[in-house]
């Protein structure tokens with residue numbers, strides 16, 4: 179049977195199996211999985227992946243995401259576990275998620291979370307940018323997007339990431355960066371993604387409030403998850419990570435946490451790199467051999483403009499109350 183269906187596309191295989199299932203009564207889910215896996219292994223996945231600009235994220239990225247325990251735990255439980263343990267999920271009639279939205283201010287870790295999910299699952303990560311489709315004319319761009327999804331579905335598994343999804347699906351059409359035919363094509367492709375067993379669509383946005391509520395509906399997106407500003411504990415964990423990479427001097431993390439109330443993880447990473455640069459330059463120009471100290475970090479912090487404002491934090495909290503669905 180495997181040989182007989184070899185020339186078929188994955189979707190065709192699924193249809194064949196469904197048909198057989200209808201004819202013969204039930205086809206065992208395991209057999210279906212085994213056949214799909216066998217077929218998948220025969221497709222030239224690495225070539226397709228390269229063509230799509232995707233890559234395999236090394237395991238361990240998930241653990242490099244420090245703090246953010248709440249977001250991590252929710253994603254771990256709702257998204258990763260059912261995909262990583264499909265049999266257990268099926269036993270409890272838990273449908274594995276197919277599409278999620280991550281929202282939050284810039285630099286809070288949405289992209290990194292999506293990559294982290296890919297790294298945890300061992301699935302390749304592919305980012306698509308519908309607003310950057312390099313073709314002339316809306317119709318051709320829409321066709322290109324459809325082709326991209328065809329290719330994506332040829333991969334045995336993938337986390338498909340769409341950043342700044344408000345460009346595609348704002349409440350008001352005039353605020354979209356793409357033509358309506360691209361938005362429509364994207365909406366058409368989501369159900370196809372949902373039918374694929376080993377594909378997860380992860381969309382990210384800084385402005386969840388701009389998204390059309392119909393776009394966000396359950397049935398299209400399983401979860402709408404906040405990735406917010408790091409609290410004191412999260413900042414301590416994030417500082418701990420970067421300080422540990424940069425210096426072996428004793429650094430007072432508590433002081434850094436207090437000095438950075440409106441810093442995102444990205445701001446912390448930036449300030450930490452600045453502190454490292456200071457210590458490097460000092461040793462080069464002054465011959466003082468110490469690695470970065472608390473003072474270097476504090477000086478770097480004063481030179482870093484935090485991304486967040488109290489208004490942004492407040493807006494995020496009200497967005498969370500209004501839009502999050504976990």
Ligand SMILES: Nc1ncnc2c1ncn2[C@@H]1O[C@H](COP(=O)(O)OP(=O)(O)OP(=O)(O)O)[C@@H](O)[C@H]1O
Pocket residue numbers: 242243244245246282283284285286287288289290291341384416419443444445447
């Ligand atoms: N929890 C974390 N621990 C350590 N580093 C983090 C954490 N979250 C994010 N970072 C780092 O911060 C940087 C920014 O993260 P990322 O690009 O994922 O943010 P984003 O929410 O996608 O931002 P944007 O909205 O601008 O796209 C990355 O370099 C990432 O490594």
Ligand SMILES: [Mg+2]
Pocket residue numbers: 288289290341382
């Ligand atoms: Mg991002």
